[in-house]
Amino acid sequence: MAGRPKIYDEDAILEKALNVFWEKGFENASADDLLKAMGIGKGSFYLAFKGGKQELFEKTMDRVVHRHFDEFRKGVQSCANPVRLVKDFFLSLVTEQSPVGDKGCYFGNALVQVSDQNLQLKLQAVKNLDILEAIFKEAMDRGKKMGLLETKLSSKELALYLVNLWNGINITKRMQHEPKALKQLMLLNLDIIA
Numbered sequence: 689m690a691g692r693p694k695i696y697d698e699d700a701i702l703e704k705a706l707n708v709f710w711e712k713g714f715e716n717a718s719a720d721d722l723l724k725a726m727g728i729g730k731g732s733f734y735l736a737f738k739g740g741k742q743e744l745f746e747k748t749m750d751r752v753v754h755r756h757f758d759e760f761r762k763g764v765q766s767c768a769n770p771v772r773l774v775k776d777f778f779l780s781l782v783t784e785q786s787p788v789g790d791k792g793c794y795f796g797n798a799l800v801q802v803s804d805q806n807l808q809l810k811l812q813a814v815k816n817l818d819i820l821e822a823i824f825k826e827a828m829d830r831g832k833k834m835g836l837l838e839t840k841l842s843s844k845e846l847a848l849y850l851v852n853l854w855n856g857i858n859i860t861k862r863m864q865h866e867p868k869a870l871k872q873l874m875l876l877n878l879d880i881i882a
Contacts, residue, residue: 698736701726706748710791713801714745714809745798746812752794753816756787757823764827771831774824774850775878781857782870792858793817817851824850828881837881846881853877 704725737743798813825847831837
């Protein structure tokens with residue numbers, strides 16, 4: 689038995705749910721908020737996401753990884769200067785065209801906003817930040833092999849530093865709104881990979 693056909697575009701509803709979660713956080717996004725944004729009924733929702741709101745959030749986290757991290761990793765693997773690519777990535781965070789705006793990191797937000805009772809979601813957020821750290825390490829490894837880094841710090845240390853910078857700047861942007869000050873702060877932090 690084939691069941692009822694889908695009457696919605698799964699990519700489109702995941703994108704809409706992602707935006708609700710990014711704006712409100714996992715705990716504060718109500719079922720009504722999600723259903724309204726996604727434009728589907730409760731029956732269709734639970735047919736598509738048997739695990740409910742948690743399954744939907746997990747799928748949106750996967751979506752962020754595949755959309756942003758996969759593209760970033762390809763750039764690190766193929767560009768002429770992976771160190772410059774990482775620097776440009778961080779400098780883009782402090783512009784008006786920031787890929788995350790003022791909403792912060794999707795995964796960092798999840799670590800803070802998801803209750804301790806939902807360890808599975810927290811662990812998935814950590815796993816996704818580990819993926820970002822691995823991409824930074826890959827960039828630093830390539831940069832060292834290409835003679836683009838003068839630091840004696842290991843690629844692993846630099847990658848951990850960069851994940852910390854990623855998390856930190858996403859918080860700092862919420863309290864400091866002056867683009868010039870944010871850029872100076874970012875340049876100061878990026879001196880470690882000169």
